[in-house]
Amino acid sequence: MFFGKKKEQAVYEPKEMLLQESTPFFLTEAYRSLKANISLSIPKKKDGKAVSFFITSAFPNEGKSVVSANLSLMFALSNVKVLLIDADMRKGTSHKYFSLPYKPGLSELLSGSATLDEVIHSTSVHENLFVISSGTRTPNPYELLGSDSMASVYEELSTRFDYIIFDTSPLGMMADCLALVPYVDGCAIVSSYMGSTYKDLKNVVGKLQFSHCKVLGVILNGYEERKKGYGRYGYGKYGYNYRYGDEEPSEN
């Protein structure tokens, strides 16, 4: 997945990162084939309940949220009802792609201060695409995701949607997403080009396998073929060693 470089030092607005008519064909195609591969890896359920998976990575800023948002949109375009859940309750950003409020969201829902209908947001990008934002930052995401209330919420959601996609925090740094393993059919790992190494990925895969989570595959983000004489540029390795999730999410 490579969005190219807009201009020197420019960072894309989240909304600009969503697939749209002006998106280069190769990029839309990359998402289309990613969607197809995932659909083939997890067939639809006979009981009609949702197919679900989470997206994680070794480190922050590898592109989990961009990929989750675009993949959700790609599924929605194929006429299935999709729910994107921002389960990164330390540093949620999914709401930004759809210009939605970050709360009430998942943390309010799981702590009992908001209802399901209050947190499921429709989106203006597609009528089949719905989002639950991360909600207020919480110090104990693993406990909330592993709570009984998550079990009952998921049970209800799995009857309302065809696909549920969880955007999560980086497994290389915290174990939060492992609390979702009992609910999902698998997970995909986003790896930024020149970011996470083979060793980093092996570490993440090891944790997932130990938890008996089906690893659907690794999504390479930000890859650009090296042009002779130009070297590598574009989206590369971001700082990993900052404290993760110290700030409340922002609307934009």
Ligand SMILES: Nc1ncnc2c1ncn2[C@@H]1O[C@H](COP(=O)(O)OP(=O)(O)O)[C@@H](O)[C@H]1O
């Ligand atoms: N392929 C890409 N091309 C350009 N910018 C990207 C790409 N993937 C991610 N980014 C940018 O990198 C930053 C981190 O991406 P994000 O999806 O929020 O990472 P994560 O959720 O893994 O922390 C965002 O500003 C996003 O817009």
Ligand SMILES: [Mg+2]
């Ligand atoms: Mg993110």
